[in-house]
Amino acid sequence: MKKSSNPSSAKKILVVGLPNTGKSQIFNNLTGEYAVVANSPLTTIEIKRAHCRIEGQLFDVVDTPGLHSLYIHSEEELVVRDAIFSERPDVIIQSIDANRLKQSLTLTADLLTTGIPMVISLNAVDETARKGMWIDSDGLSRLLGIPVVESIAVYSQGTKELKKAVGRARSGKWDVRYGDVIENGLLSIESRLPEDLAYKRAVSLLLLIDDPFIADYLKKEYGDVTCARLRKEIDEIKMQYKGNISRVIINRRNRWIDDIVDEVVKKQKVSLEGFSQSVARLSRHPVFGIPILLMVVCTMFFLVVNVANVASEWMNNRLWAPVQGAINGIFPAGFWHDLLIGDYGVLSLGLANALLTILPILLVFFLMFNTLEDIGYIPNLSVLTKRLLGKLGLSGGAIMPLVLGFGCKTMATLTTRTLRSRRERYIAVYLIAFAVPCSAQMGLNMSILGRMGASAFLLFFSVMAFVGTVAGVALNKILKEEEAKIAFIQELPAMRLPSLKAVLKKTYYRLYWFLKESLLVFVYAALALFIIDRLGILDATKRMLSPIVEGILGLPLAMVDAIILCFARHEAGAGLIINLVRKGQMDYVQCIVAVIITTLFAPCFANIMAMAKEVGGKRTVAMLFGIGVSALTVAGSLNWALVALL
């Protein structure tokens, strides 16, 4: 291909690999972009693209979600396979976690079948070295017939070598044969496949082992007739073959894998059980796991209260108060005063709220949360919560999306596509929207409730747990069982010591994205409130809602502003609540009720869009209605109960 800067001549690199093997990290290293990385599976759920230039040649780099093999287990894997089949990449970089070389070789075998030029990036070689495991990467390269590059992607080691290796990428050696009946069968399927279909052998193999999606793909692309013909052919081969074809193919391939691993992996006979392994074990231990979880939550709470809140107050007093004073001096009252620094001022409710109140809290919280993500603590929670969630009608796969919801609800909602049972998907999407506070919500809730003391937070925590459980049980009863439960198999990431650089970088990007997405939203929302206030609509609304807000929820009418802001951006609403607390307009009970209602009531806009994408518009509306009614019921009865008790 001619070298040029024209993007249309760009070659395509697809980064693929098992979940949690560092694909996004490689993508970041190659392109200089930033895609969120975490020590957890399901971090990347959608395909990302960026350009990079290697030795003058422009490349289109594509980051993909995790893939175990070309045989598909869930829809997010299907996205990757479709990307391989339809985009016909020029180079595939397979990202392999050196700790899990053996597991990765199944995918390698599949990719070699396609004949696409490949490079292997052998990641985390520092960890294997520490574990007393040595992988002969040159030997591996020789056996597979493709370049193998050692790397420590987290520290960006090996990126230069990887870039060089991309130029040397080629189709590897694949000489495994499955015996006459299967081989002849494959040939005859291949010959019946449409002319223009790529990777015929790989597709035939998938058809033969009954991949759940490949037939649909062919039907969509080439019509029913072709498919029916193929179906007949495949059935005939199966009749001819006595025995389970899948098993034979798997066994043959496993022997190939064993031979390779025997040859290239040397293990020390004795090695210290790693510190990280013991920590991982403790964190999911039935007895020690729960205190550890509580300790983690408590630490976060106390840091938010004692560091973030203090910083936020300090900034308000030192940075905002002088500005406010100055503007007061210029516009003592009137339109400009109200527009800039009034109750709904674009500076006070908009900028200062975002930058001085919210930002420091998010900074502290994200630092801690990203550290937990980097350690790999969060996926281990799926073990602790498994039994509880089973009671909510969520078997297996739904656990990870729910657990990930504590990070970002939008992402978590998107990951529910890994669930194959529609019923479970609805329950999970609903619970994520309703009862799981995302990391930003959690941080801000901690900050608000921390001002009322730890008991307020404890109360909030228990109420949320209770509400989530009840909602799950209820949904479980309402939605009828439609299919057999799918068993739970979840790989857990090994814990590692957090890398300061990675944590700082991620915190920076999360805050940057927060500001980029919502700083203007804060300002516009303040402006909108200012306008409807001037027009008298706000007062009318408040009067109309007062039986609910004041009567049922027992909150000050000013909370209406916060709820409206919540629809724009949850953080903006939280900022207003913090202001109300500062002004002494909220008491202990009101604070808890306000936090509960804003947490339950308002999934953010992005979350709602993700819901629509996963369960459809109509169901999203129904769910939002359900969420609204149940949020009001919960918050109302909580108010009643707390007032009666305290």
Place this chain on the structure above:
Amino acid sequence: MNNNKRHKEEHLERLWGMREAGQNSIDILKETVNGLFDPRIVDELLVEGQVELTDDKIELTEKGENNARRVIRAHRIAERLLYDIFGGEFETGACEFEHTVTVELIDGICTLLGHPRECPHGMPIPEGECCRRSAKTAHNVVTSLTELGIGQSARVAYMNCKGDRQLHKLNGLQVRPGAIVKLHQRYPCYVIECEGAHIAMDEEIVSNISVWSNKRQFKPVEKKSVESERKGRHGWGRLIFGRKKQTGF
């Protein structure tokens, strides 16, 4: 199967045979070993302390002898079994067999056959633990993975998968016959380790994975780990996570 290991076993087996015939010359080993003679294998055996080499004489050490005895015993017991049952061709089957079975399985078969002393060729079968204790009953050699003690490892014998989908999924994680798995915890959810990765799974799947038992069969079965496990079940775990159907014990 590890090719290197198989190759070593062939060499050890031959050395045992040579000793029975009163031979110890390395040249005879070179000529008669099953498969190809490989000086690298001899070097490795030397490093591991399984053989001793003086001039052109090669001898098994105590360690090498123990390993050779195990292989020879497996081979000859297998011959006995195949010969007694099928008559006819038994050599090829026995050759495959000797490298793959566990000591426990061999002891089980030995017991079922009434502790035979000689192979069909008339060569002596080395005694096993079962023969020394004149065991009368054979024990289960394959048990469910759920019955392993916490922290114990075992080799997967076979799996009853619910359809090919699950087979592919487990295979992708390298949980498959021949793989070594370690049970890490049962509550609140099963966690096993396989090929360096930790995997959480439902009990339903774990109970369908059968492993070669490595309980010492002829001593009273050690139940300590199982007991302490059971104690754990009546404590906080049950209070928090609810009672669960017990399997196995």
